[in-house]
Amino acid sequence: xxxxxxxxxxxxxxxxxxxxxxxxxxxxxxxxxxxxxxxxxxxxxxxxxxxxxxxxxxxxxxxxxxxxxxxxxxxxxxxxxxxxxxxxxxxxxxxxxxxxxxxxxxxxxxxxxxxxxxxxxxxxxxxxxxxxxxxxxxxxxxxxxxxxxxxxxxxxxxxxxxxxxxxxxxxxxxxxxxxxxxxxxxxxxxxxxxxxxxxxxxxxxxxxxxxxxxxxxxxxxxxxxxxxxxxxxxxxxxxxxxxxxxxxxxxxxxxxxxxxxxxxxxxxxxxxxxxxxxxxxxxxxxxxxxxxxxxxxxxxxxxxxxxxxxxxxxxxxxxxxxxxxxxxxxxxxxxxxxxxxxxxxxxxxxxxxxxxxxxxxxxxxxxxxxxxxxxxxxxxxxxxxxxxxxxx
Amino acid sequence: xxxxxxxxxxxxxxxxxxxxxxxxxxxxxxxxxxxxxxxxxxxxxxxxxxxxxxxxxxxxxxxxxxxxxxxxxxxxxxxxxxxxxxxxxxxxxxxxxxxxxxxxxxxxxxxxxxxxxxxxxxxxxxxxxxxxxxxxxxxx
Numbered sequence: 001x002x003x004x005x006x007x008x009x010x011x012x013x014x015x016x017x018x019x020x021x022x023x024x025x026x027x028x029x030x031x032x033x034x035x036x037x038x039x040x041x042x043x044x045x046x047x048x049x050x051x052x053x054x055x056x057x058x059x060x061x062x063x064x065x066x067x068x069x070x071x072x073x074x075x076x077x078x079x080x081x082x083x084x085x086x087x088x089x090x091x092x093x094x095x096x097x098x099x100x101x102x103x104x105x106x107x108x109x110x111x112x113x114x115x116x117x118x119x120x121x122x123x124x125x126x127x128x129x130x131x132x133x134x135x136x137x138x139x140x141x142x143x144x145x146x147x148x149x150x151x152x153x154x155x156x157x158x159x160x161x162x163x164x165x166x167x168x169x170x171x172x173x174x175x176x177x178x179x180x181x182x183x184x185x186x187x188x189x190x191x192x193x194x195x196x197x198x199x200x201x202x203x204x205x206x207x208x209x210x211x212x213x214x215x216x217x218x219x220x221x222x223x224x225x226x227x228x229x230x231x232x233x234x235x236x237x238x239x240x241x242x243x244x245x246x247x248x249x250x251x252x253x254x255x256x257x258x259x260x261x262x263x264x265x266x267x268x269x270x271x272x273x274x275x276x277x278x279x280x281x282x283x284x285x286x287x288x289x290x291x292x293x294x295x296x297x298x299x300x301x302x303x304x305x306x307x308x309x310x311x312x313x314x315x316x317x318x319x320x321x322x323x324x325x326x327x328x329x330x331x332x333x334x335x336x337x338x339x340x341x342x343x344x345x346x347x348x349x350x351x352x353x354x355x356x357x358x359x360x361x362x363x364x365x366x367x368x369x370x371x372x373x374x375x376x377x378x379x380x381x382x383x384x385x386x387x388x389x390x391x392x
Numbered sequence: 393x394x395x396x397x398x399x400x401x402x403x404x405x406x407x408x409x410x411x412x413x414x415x416x417x418x419x420x421x422x423x424x425x426x427x428x429x430x431x432x433x434x435x436x437x438x439x440x441x442x443x444x445x446x447x448x449x450x451x452x453x454x455x456x457x458x459x460x461x462x463x464x465x466x467x468x469x470x471x472x473x474x475x476x477x478x479x480x481x482x483x484x485x486x487x488x489x490x491x492x493x494x495x496x497x498x499x500x501x502x503x504x505x506x507x508x509x510x511x512x513x514x515x516x517x518x519x520x521x522x523x524x525x526x527x528x529x530x531x532x
Binding site: 002003329331332335336339340346347386390391 | 412414417421445467
C-alpha cells in the first residue's frame, strides 16, 4: 500500500480470508454450482449437500443442539432486522420495553428505534462506563424495578471498545424474570467461545465475513421454542409447502425462514472458514496470541502522550483498541496512517449516540486478528508516533 | 494573472517534487496552516460541504468580476486541500471557473489517497466552488 507493506488492523470491519475459503468458493462455482433443495439432478444434490453440511457444521461450532435452529441470512444486520420485524409483529406489544446497552451497533439499535413509532414500544438503555463495560448491580436493579421488559438485545462484545459482556450471568438473570434474550454476536463469535445452549439465549446472530468467511452470508440461531410463534420475515419460493391463489402453507423450519435462492457459495465458504478454525489451527492458541498482541498494542498506545483509549482495564476484552487525541482529528490520523500502509478505521464506528454522549466526534480503531504479528503492532505504534509528530 | 489551466500545471509540478506520500501530506498540511482561518461566526452549517468525513466550510464573494473563495476545516488535511482549491480557483471570472475541468486530482494521486466516502468530499468541494461561480454569474 503506497510503497509500504500492508498492515491490516481493521479486522473488526472485516477479516482477511484463508486460501481454503477462497478455494472452496471457486470450487463451488466451478464444479457443483446448482440451485438447491428441489433439483432432481446430481448437481443439485451436491449443492444441497454442501449447503446443509454448512448448516450442520455451524450448529456444531456454536453448540446448537438442533440443526434446524440454524437459519442462513445475509449477515448480522439482516438477522437483526429479521428479528425486529418478526418479534415486532408477533411478540412485542404497545407499551412493552426492549432493553439494550448504550454501546450497541446501529444495526442493533436502529431496527428497534423504528419499532417505537411502528409498534409503540419503549427502549431502555443500560449505560456503559468509559471502558465500555456494564454495571451488573445497575442491571439487576433495573430488572427488579420494572415489569415491562420483554426482550434484552445485546452485543456479545462491543465493536467500539472491545468490552466483552458477561452474557451467561446476564441471560440467567433475564430468564429468571421471563425476559427473552437476543445476542448480536458479530464480534463475539470471532474472539470468544460460543455455546448457545450453555448461554441459554433465545437468538444469536453473526456474520460470515468477520469470521474469516465471505461477505453476504450470515447466521441466525433461533431456539426451536420460537418456531411455532415466530412468523417468516420474507416470503416466496423456498419457504413454502403448498401455495393456492389465496393462501399458503409454509415449509418446516428452518426453510420457513429462508426465502429465495440462498447464498450457497457463501455458506460453503463459511463452512470452510469454520473448518479452518477447528481443524487447521489451534483456536485457543490463536485467541491467546490475539490477547498477547492486544496487550502489546494497548500498552503501546497508552504510553503515547496525548492519546486517550476507550476501553482497556482488566475485564474481558476483544483485541480492539479505540483511541482519540485531543486537538487531532481522527480523519487526519487514519488518512496519514494509510500513507504508511496501515489500515485502521476512523469515525463513529456505527455507535453515534454513545460517542455523542461522551462528547467525541469519532475515534481511530485498530482491531486485531490472530494472523497479525508483533512486528505489525510495533510498526503501527511507530507510525502513530510519526504521524502525531506531523499533526501536533 | 495566470489562467486556471496554468495555475493547475504549476500545482501538479509543485506536487511532483515529492516522491513520498508522507511528504505530500506534509505539504498539504503546511498549505492549510498558512491559510487564514475563518472566524467562528462565519463557520455556520449552511456553509458546510456535504460528504466530508470532517467539517469543511466554504464561502465565496465576488469582487470586480472575480470570485474569491475562503475555506476552513476542523481536520488539517481537508483544510490543506481546501486551501489548495481556494488558491487555485480564487481571482478568476465565473465563466473561467465554470468551464474548467480539473485534472490535478488524478495527476497528483489525490483520488487514490482520499477515501471516496459515501459521497466524495473532494468532488463536493469542487462542485460547490462551481455552484458559487454560477450563482455569481447569474446575479451579474
